[in-house]
Amino acid sequence: MFLTYACRLYPLRPQLAILAHHLFELTFLWNFSLAPRRDAWQKEHRRVTYLDQQAHLKEWREFDSEGLGLLSYDVARDGLQRLDLACRAFFRRIAAGERPGFPHFRRETQSFTFIPGGSPIVPGTGSTWRLKVPIVGELPIRLHRPPPVGGIPKSVTVRLDAGAWFATIVFAIPDPPPPSLSAPAHPVGVDLGLTALATLSSGERIEAPEPLHATERKLRFEQRRLARKKRGSRRYARQREKVARCHARLRRQRRWHAHQISRDLATRFDLVAFEDLDAAELREGCRFAKSMTEAGWGLLRQLTAYKAALRSGRCVRVASAGTTQVCSHCRRWANPPMELGDRSYSCPCGLTMDRDENAARNILERGLTLLD
Numbered sequence: 001m002f003l004t005y006a007c008r009l010y011p012l013r014p015q016l017a018i019l020a021h022h023l024f025e026l027t028f029l030w031n032f033s034l035a036p037r038r039d040a041w042q043k044e045h046r047r048v049t050y051l052d053q054q055a056h057l058k059e060w061r062e063f064d065s066e067g068l069g070l071l072s073y074d075v076a077r078d079g080l081q082r083l084d085l086a087c088r089a090f091f092r093r094i095a096a097g098e099r100p101g102f103p104h105f106r107r108e109t110q111s112f113t114f115i116p117g118g119s120p121i122v123p124g125t126g127s128t129w130r131l132k133v134p135i136v137g138e139l140p141i142r143l144h145r146p147p148p149v150g151g152i153p154k155s156v157t158v159r160l161d162a163g164a165w166f167a168t169i170v171f172a173i174p175d176p177p178p179p180s181l182s183a184p185a186h187p188v189g190v191d192l193g194l195t196a197l198a199t200l201s202s203g204e205r206i207e208a209p210e211p212l213h214a215t216e217r218k219l220r221f222e223q224r225r226l227a228r229k230k231r232g233s234r235r236y237a238r239q240r241e242k243v244a245r246c247h248a249r250l251r252r253q254r255r256w257h258a259h260q261i262s263r264d265l266a267t268r269f270d271l272v273a274f275e276d277l278d279a280a281e282l283r284e285g286c287r288f289a290k291s292m293t294e295a296g297w298g299l300l301r302q303l304t305a306y307k308a309a310l311r312s313g314r315c316v317r318v319a320s321a322g323t324t325q326v327c328s329h330c331r332r333w334a335n336p337p338m339e340l341g342d343r344s345y346s347c348p349c350g351l352t353m354d355r356d357e358n359a360a361r362n363i364l365e366r367g368l369t370l371l372d
């Protein structure tokens, strides 16, 4: 299976220039290679293939030694391959009877990919790490965990996101053993909630961290300022960049937080049961769940499933219908039904508990029956 490492890059000034040059040249390569493909298709209904174009790459690089020639061959070839993928997708859709538009020319490129020869992550001074990028050199990075022992590096993608540089490094590692067939020793149900981010069947609550709220507040503030600026003006453009940076920061913080929670869940429990929440239902039901949008929940479930598999644990999804309405002790339905504002669940059988905890217990129960 594959392990993905994401890290932020801290390029030095000369490295920054080379990185920017990469994106610039790749945009040029994309547009310049797209043009003949487009012409051939629109004028003669003929397809230019990847091999046709790759054959000229060497020549081009020699001729343009100060431009595309400065990039590694790997990176340039990957640029061509991406274009090829886009064109193939176009032809597939044509074959399926759709009417897609031909791939577009690009104003800018955000990332490039290469296949590292050896380990791309090398130790720097002290306990720091560096990422080896061909041509660019060794870039300082911030790594949250050491590279996997025995992992085979498969690819490295360097990306520019709202003014900051990031890398995604994919390692291949041996498949972990599948989950054992015996009953889980430490199962847990997770209720993706309204007031708390998540409530566990043990009663534990996971709250959204304050930095996430702070970024959300800042984003709303910057968005209001943007609304007051005149469209098309220079100030508008500058403010829009600020908003984009806020969005990017929020995305990273959500991801970081989802990583923390999922790691915690996958380490402590050998069965994690989530509810198959309908995103629309969540949106309608609660306006406070902004800090974990639809995408955030999906991410949390996805990361947990992946981390559970790494540890030979299990992660399941159960039907969400009625999890808040049923008593987790005697299985009776709430009468009258629970309203959104009701914080605690009381049942004639004597059970009184937090509404989300009751739901989490029901989710766990359903998760366990899935295994039988």
Ligand SMILES: [Zn+2]
Binding pocket: 327, 328, 329, 330, 331, 332, 347, 348, 349, 350, 351
């Ligand atoms: Zn009951």
